[in-house]
């Protein structure tokens with residue numbers, strides 16, 4: 034299939050971006066911005082000021098420049114080569130976490146792990162399970178990230194976002210958003226900007242105990258030091274994708290440097306120079322084996338961009 038290359042070269046567009054305070058980083062290799070270390074090349078637009086977003090998107094649309102929103106790149110499989118859209122990425126404001134009583138106002142670009150520990154040090158708990166989940170708070174919010182019996186959606190009271198349908202920045206109350214297993218009611222083109230969380234008070238030492246337990250469990254069962262995008266597939270209701278793949282003896286199965294982790298069979302790692310093509314071929318082989326043996330079609334947990 035022939036792919037369109039998307040690069041911003043028109044000097045009028047470059048000038049308009051400058052006026053909006055948007056930084057253009059031409060020719061960014063997304064393999065350097067994704068936890069899998071996979072992904073082709075495109076232009077990256079860095080946004081410092083949220084208020085510039087509606088004008089930026091109007092500009093891109095009027096110029097026929099497709100775009101994607103990139104968070105921490107930790108749950109993403111991006112295609113190889115020249116990519117047919119530019120990526121928009123938020124630059125975190127400082128401070129990116131502001132506490133008021135039991136509320137934490139957090140910038141979407143803030144690192145999730147840092148947010149969990151910062152809140153913990155201020156005696157705000159609840160998110161212990163999320164320690165060790167890589168990525169930004171915005172990404173965790175969009176996917177309703179969860180682990181060890183908790184999910185971020187439980188604590189969300191307000192979300193500031195760019196809503197694609199209204200083409201403007203709005204604030205939604207937590208009860209206007211549905212948070213399900215690794216799924217939310219946000220539209221694919223909505224861009225998370227900031228969140229207000231309400232967290233239970235807990236003494237720091239107690240939260241730390243919970244954090245240590247989750248860290249240990251994660252270290253014991255997941256390939257933490259390796260390049261991965263976390264779990265590739267969702268768990269079907271009442272079943273475990275990792276266990277099924279393991280039972281089929283597929284740990285270690287590889288296509289090039291794309292490999293089913295020896296430690297957790299639902300983690301597929303880039304053991305060297307894997308391409309998106311390698312990773313997809315591996316995913317598809319595993320999916321077929323699971324379907325054949327268990328009669329289940331596994332759904333993606335990882336987000337695919339042109340892969």
Ligand code: EPU
Nearest residue numbers: 180181182254263264266267268273275276279296297298
């Ligand atoms: N298991 C195996 N072999 C494996 C992997 C797992 O037999 O290779 C078995 C385990 O022994 C256990 C069961 O399968 O009995 C479930 O495994 P685990 O506790 O590791 O949890 P999981 O269902 O595989 C889910 C989330 C993880 C999250 C953990 C901890 C999904 C798809 N995965 O994994 O989230 O960290 O629970 O709560 O929901 C992610 O979102 O990317 C992710 C990794």
